Amino acid sequence: xxxxxxxxxxxxxxxxxxxxxxxxxxxxxxxxxxxxxxxxxxxxxxxxxxxxxxxxxxxxxxxxxxxxxxxxxxxxxxxxxxxxxxxxxxxxxxxxxxxxxxxxxxxxxxxxxxxxxxxxxxxxxxxxxxxxxxxxxxxxxxxxxxxxxxxxxxxxxxxxxxxxxxxxxxxxxxxxxxxxxxxxxxxxxxxxxxxxxxxxxxxxxxxxxxxxxxxxxxxxxxxxxxxxxxxxxxxxxxxxxxxxxxxxxxxxxxxxxxxxxxxxxxxxxxxxxxxxxxxxxxxxxxx
Amino acid sequence: xxxxxxxxxxxxxxxxxxxxxxxxxxxxxxxxxxxxxxxxxxxxxxxxxxxxxxxxxxxxxxxxxxxxxxxxxxxxxxxxxxxxxxxxxxxxxxxxxxxxxxxxxxxxxxxxxxxxxxxxxxxxxxxxxxxxxxxxxxxxxxxxxxxxxxxxxxxxxxxxxxxxxxxxxxxxxxxxxxxxxxxxxxxxxxxxxxxxxxxxxxxxxxxxxxxxxxxxxxxxxxxxxxxxxxxxxxxxxxxxxxxxxxxxxxxxxxxxxxxxxxxxxxxxxxxxxxxxxxxxxxxxxx
Amino acid sequence: xxxxxxxxxxxxxxxxxxxxxxxxxxxxxxxxxxxxxxxxxxxxxxxxxxxxxxxxxxxxxxxxxxxxxxxxxxxxxxxxxxxxxxxxxxxxxxxxxxxxxxxxxxxxxxxxxxxxxxxxxxxxxxxxxxxxxxxxxxxxxxxxxxxxxxxxxxxxxxxxxxxxxxxxxxxxxxxxxxxxxxxxxxxxxxxxxxxxxxxxxx
Numbered sequence: 001x002x003x004x005x006x007x008x009x010x011x012x013x014x015x016x017x018x019x020x021x022x023x024x025x026x027x028x029x030x031x032x033x034x035x036x037x038x039x040x041x042x043x044x045x046x047x048x049x050x051x052x053x054x055x056x057x058x059x060x061x062x063x064x065x066x067x068x069x070x071x072x073x074x075x076x077x078x079x080x081x082x083x084x085x086x087x088x089x090x091x092x093x094x095x096x097x098x099x100x101x102x103x104x105x106x107x108x109x110x111x112x113x114x115x116x117x118x119x120x121x122x123x124x125x126x127x128x129x130x131x132x133x134x135x136x137x138x139x140x141x142x143x144x145x146x147x148x149x150x151x152x153x154x155x156x157x158x159x160x161x162x163x164x165x166x167x168x169x170x171x172x173x174x175x176x177x178x179x180x181x182x183x184x185x186x187x188x189x190x191x192x193x194x195x196x197x198x199x200x201x202x203x204x205x206x207x208x209x210x211x212x213x214x215x216x217x218x219x220x221x222x223x224x225x226x227x228x229x230x231x232x233x234x235x236x237x238x239x240x241x242x243x244x245x246x247x248x249x250x251x252x253x254x255x256x257x258x259x260x261x262x263x264x265x266x267x268x269x270x271x272x273x274x275x276x277x278x279x280x281x282x283x284x285x286x287x
Numbered sequence: 288x289x290x291x292x293x294x295x296x297x298x299x300x301x302x303x304x305x306x307x308x309x310x311x312x313x314x315x316x317x318x319x320x321x322x323x324x325x326x327x328x329x330x331x332x333x334x335x336x337x338x339x340x341x342x343x344x345x346x347x348x349x350x351x352x353x354x355x356x357x358x359x360x361x362x363x364x365x366x367x368x369x370x371x372x373x374x375x376x377x378x379x380x381x382x383x384x385x386x387x388x389x390x391x392x393x394x395x396x397x398x399x400x401x402x403x404x405x406x407x408x409x410x411x412x413x414x415x416x417x418x419x420x421x422x423x424x425x426x427x428x429x430x431x432x433x434x435x436x437x438x439x440x441x442x443x444x445x446x447x448x449x450x451x452x453x454x455x456x457x458x459x460x461x462x463x464x465x466x467x468x469x470x471x472x473x474x475x476x477x478x479x480x481x482x483x484x485x486x487x488x489x490x491x492x493x494x495x496x497x498x499x500x501x502x503x504x505x506x507x508x509x510x511x512x513x514x515x516x517x518x519x520x521x522x523x524x525x526x527x528x529x530x531x532x533x534x535x536x537x538x539x540x541x542x543x544x545x546x547x548x549x550x551x552x553x554x555x556x557x558x559x560x561x562x563x564x565x566x567x568x569x570x571x572x573x
Numbered sequence: 574x575x576x577x578x579x580x581x582x583x584x585x586x587x588x589x590x591x592x593x594x595x596x597x598x599x600x601x602x603x604x605x606x607x608x609x610x611x612x613x614x615x616x617x618x619x620x621x622x623x624x625x626x627x628x629x630x631x632x633x634x635x636x637x638x639x640x641x642x643x644x645x646x647x648x649x650x651x652x653x654x655x656x657x658x659x660x661x662x663x664x665x666x667x668x669x670x671x672x673x674x675x676x677x678x679x680x681x682x683x684x685x686x687x688x689x690x691x692x693x694x695x696x697x698x699x700x701x702x703x704x705x706x707x708x709x710x711x712x713x714x715x716x717x718x719x720x721x722x723x724x725x726x727x728x729x730x731x732x733x734x735x736x737x738x739x740x741x742x743x744x745x746x747x748x749x750x751x752x753x754x755x756x757x758x759x760x761x762x763x764x765x766x767x768x769x770x771x772x773x774x775x
Contacts, residue, residue: 015765054504058594060767079507088508095501098509100424100449107525109509114520117528141293143452161509296658321663325725360660375732397729404727411662419657443600450604451654458608481747484628485754488609492632493759495601499768502601503594511593 002027003197010064020046021221035208036201038218039243044201048167052086053079087158091170093150102153103138109161123160131156131186148179165197206247209268233266249273256280296419303348305421312536314430317418319543324410326550328562333406340413349420372401383572399567424448432527438515457494580764581771589775595643598768602647606632610655630744631751634706637677638684638691639763641770648677668721672714680706692760707749715740
C-alpha cells in the first residue's frame with residue numbers, strides 16, 4: 001500500500017488564474033527515495049507541500065482531487081496530525097528555526113508529540129549523530145552556525161521525530177558548495193541507515209541520481225515524467241527542452257550516443273561516465 | 288579567553304555563578320526587585336541599592352561595558368528630569384529660589400525632588416540591565432513555564448525574543464543594501480534619519496510578513512498546537528525539566544520577597560523610606 | 574481588485590480561524606516593533622521611555638489594522654522590550670500598557686467599523702487613518718501615559734504639558750509618515766495573506 005497517494009490532484013492559489021498543479025496522479029511506496037526536479041515555478045514546492053498537508057491547510061486556494069498520506073486525507077487532517085508521519089525540511093534553514101539553541105530546536109517536535117524525557121534524550125543523540133552535528137553544539141544558537149550546519153540541524157530536528165516520510169524542499173539551494181556537500185552526505189547517510197521514504201526536491205542531480213529510486217519531472221504544474229533514474233535520464237533532450245539541466249557527464253555521454261560512439265545506458269555517476277567515455281574512445285581506436 | 292554564553296544583551300562567561308540559578312529565580316528577581324525603588328523614595332536607600340546592583344554585576348561576571356552602553360540614557364534621563372522638575376516643577380511661596388531665568392524660578396525643593404526621582408529610576412534601570420545581561424531567551428521561556436504560564440504564552444515569549452534577533456539581522460542586511468546604494472543612515476543628521484527610516488521599516492515589516500508564513504509552516508510541520516496538547520496527551524517539558532530549583536534558589540526567592548515585605552512594612556508602618564528622612568531635606572540655603 | 578467592503582467582509586462559506594500564522598505574525602511584529610521602538614526611544618529620549626520620535630507606534634497602529642487582536646497584542650507587548658532595552662524601568666512599562674493598547678485598538682476598531690480600506694484607495698481611507706491612527710489613538714495614549722507617570726510621582730502637574738505634547742508629537746509624526754507608507758506599500762500584499770484578520774482574531 002502506498003504511503004502517499006495523489007489522485008487527480010490540482011491546486012490553484014487564491015488570486016491566481018493559473019493552476020499551480022493540475023491532474024497529478026502519483027503514489028509513493030514505503031522506503032522509496034524520490035527525487036523531484038523541474039524548472040523554477042513549475043509546481044515542485046506546491047507538490048511537496050501537498051504531501052504533508054500544508055496545502056490545503058495553510059494556504060487559501062482551490063483544490064481538486066485528493067492526497068492521502070498514511071491513510072489520512074489531507075483535507076480532513078490538520079498538518080500537526082500529519083507531521084507525526086511526515087517530516088518537512090524547508091529550503092531556508094534560518095526561517096524554519098523555532099528555538100534559540102540547537103538542543104531546543106531538535107527537541108521542539110519531540111516535546112510537541114509528548115515523548116518521555118529519556119526517549120527525547122536518546123533521539124537527540126541519534127539524530128544529531130546521523131546529521132553529523134557534534135553534541136557540544138547543543139547550547140549554541142542555531143543561527144550562529146554555518147549554512148551547512150544550520151541545514152543539518154534542521155534535518156536532525158526532523159529526523160528526531162522519526163517520521164516514516166521525510167520531505168526535503170531544495171535543502172541545498174541556499175547553501176555554499178561546502179554546505180551543499182555536507183547536506184548531500186547526510187542524505188546519503190539517511191539512505192544508508194534510516195529506512196524512511198525520502199522525497200527530495202533538488203537541483204544537484206549528479207549527487208541525487210545514484211541515491212534515488214525514482215525521478216519525477218514537474219513542468220508547468222503537471223507531472224511530465226516519473227521513472228527510475230536511468231530511464232528518466234535516457235532522453236536528455238526532452239529534459240533540456242523542459243528546463244531541466246542534467247549533470248554534464250550525462251549530457252556528454254548522451255552526445256556520444258547521438259554520434260553513434262556509445263550505445264550503453266546513460267551513466268548516473270562520474271565513474272560510470274568515465275567508463276562509458278572509455279568504451280566510446282576504445283571503439284574509436286578500433287575504427 | 289573564557290567560553291561565553293549569549294545573553295539577551297551580549298555574552299556572559301560560562302563560569303558566571305548566575306548560570307547555577309534556576310531561571311524562575313531570575314524572572315522573579317526582575318519582577319520583585321524592580322518594585323523596590325518604586326516603593327522607596329529615600330534617595331540614600333536607592334543609592335545603596337544601585338551600589339549593591341553594581342556589586343551584583345561584578346559578582347555575576349557581567350562585562351561592565353554593558354552599563355557604559357547606557358551612559359547616554361542615564362545622562363539624558365538626568366537632564367530630562369532636572370528640566371521637567373526645575374523649569375516645569377511649579378512654584379510655591381515657601382520654596383527656596385536658587386536661580387531666576389526670566390519668569391522661571393529654579394527652586395531647591397524641585398531640584399531635590401528631581402534627584403529623588405532620578406535615583407529611583409537609576410536603580411530600576413540597573414535592575415533591568417542586569418536582567419537582560421544575565422538572561423538567555425531559553426531562561427525566559429523556562430522561567431515563565433515554571434511559573435505555570437500556558438505553553439503558548441511561554442513559547443510566544445521565546446519566539447518574540449528570537450524574532451528581535453531576526454529583525455536586527457534584517458535591519459543590518461537592509462542597511463548594507465542601502466549602503467551599497469550610497470545611503471548610510473548612521474551618517475545622516477537626525478531629520479534625514481527620520482525621513483529615510485521609511486526605507487527601513489517597509490522592508491522590515493515586509494520581511495516579517497513573509498517570514499510569518501515560513502515560521503507557521505515550520506510550527507505546523509513539527510506538530511505544534513496552541514494548547515500544547517497532542518491528541519489529548521500532555522506536551523513534554525523536556526527543557527524545563529533539565530533545570531532544578533536548588534536551595535540557593537529557594538533562599539534567594541525567600542530573601543527577595545522578605546525584603547519586599549520589609550520595605551512595605553517599614554514604609555507604611557514607620558515611614559522610614561519616605562523622602563522626608565533624607566539628608567537632602569536637612570540642606571538649608573541662606 | 575476586491576472592493577473596500579470585501580476586505581473586511583467574510584464571504585459566504587469562507588472559513589476563518591486563528592492559526593499558527595497568527596502566533597508567528599504576532600511574535601514577528603513584536604520583533605520589528607521592539608527594534609523600531611528601541612531606535613526611537615534611544616534617538617530623542619524625553620525620559621521614562623517617552624521620546625520625541627517613536628516609530629514603534631506605526632507598527633502598533635498598522636499591525637492592529639492588519640492583524641486585529643494579534644497586532645493589538647503585539648503592540649501591547651513589544652514596548653515592554655523596547656522600553657527595557659532603552660533603559661526604562663519595568664513598572665513604568667507596566668504603567669504604559671493601557672496606552673499601548675489604545676494606540677493599536679482604536680485604529681483597528683475604526684477601520685473595521687467604518688469599513689475603511691487599509692490599502693488607502695480613497696481620500697476617506699486616509700482621513701480615517703489620520704483621525705483614528707494618528708490623532709485620536711495617540712491623544713488617548715498620551716493622556717493615559719502622563720496620568721500614570723503622575724500617579725507614580727515621576728512627573729509634576731506642571732510638567733504634564735511637556736510630556737503630553739512630547740508623547741503626542743513623538744508618536745503622531747511617525748504614525749502619520751510611516752503608517753501611511755506601510756499601509757500604502759504593504760496592504761495590497763497583506764490583505765491577500767493568510768495572516769490578514771477580517772474580524773478580531775481571524
